[in-house]
Amino acid sequence: MHEVSIAQGIVELVEKQAKAHQASVVEEVELEIGRLAGIELYSFVFAMESVVKDTILAKARIIRHDIDGEGRCGDCGNVFPVQQLFDPCLQCGSYAVKLVKGTELRVKSIVVK
């Protein structure tokens, strides 16, 4: 259940930003979550709903962009979609794949008042 820690991290980060911009309400939070970031989305949504209670994010709309995995083969340089962490290169079969997308865990923007 590290999804709870992640959700708490989002709340802390957003509260800090809102405070720095002297805002009292957060209306929207835009997130980027990679599909290979190790986040169980079901648990994450549940965790978010729980941790925003009694914070300035309580009524915020959460916009989530789920980012597909993409890898670059360390042997042949091929860039290809990655569904699972151990997918081999589609061109040469090598497992020396570096993930270039899909591990994001970012707060992209917020809308405040």
Add this chain to the structure above:
Amino acid sequence: MCTTCGCNDTQHAHGHEHHHHEERRIIDVEQDILQRNNLLAERNRGYFETKHILALNLISSPGSGKTSLLEETIRRLKDRLSLYVIEGDQQTANDADRIAALNIPVFQINTGTGCHLDAEMVDHAMKHLEPKEGAVLFIENVGNLVCPALFDLGEAHKVVIVSTTEGDDKPLKYPHIFREADICVINKTDLLPYLNANIQTMRENALKVNPNIQIFEISATQGAGIDTWCEWLTINQSIIK
């Protein structure tokens, strides 16, 4: 129209901040959610480097033999190296008691319902342990192959421990941690004759997920492979110095 802020109310005074802050504003944040943990982890890493401390983050499922491996390692190395242990568990000080029985400084962290250690907990433990220059610090994470993969503690190496009884497809079932770790210890090799698990298949699966992972085959209770593991520790500690 008000020429200062563009609203339709021409009567209001400017210079009072709250008026503007009623406006809806978009703030570009572009920050990593784990940033706070990552910053603290880098702080820990800096501390370890300055003091030439080799810090290892030991991660495995519950019951794979992390504490047994530590006990055997400590018995063999404690006369040669300064060893320190942080024990992470949800409840009890049982593991810390096992380590303390070997006369090694140990600090127990109980995470309660938490499923992993984070960088702040390690920082807290350091303030209690105050490890010596050139020490080896073992951080035994909470028994869990999932959550600890995401949380950098500032360690030099993540060591994933998997026992033969867990099945040879474990690396494929829990790829995140095998990808994050650079060392893999396969424990309980003495039980192989009684199991269907094939150690070669386990090795191949680990290498599929992470072609650079270094693998040690060990029986913590019978002693097989421990010498190679201790030699690796000694060499890596001396490199840091």
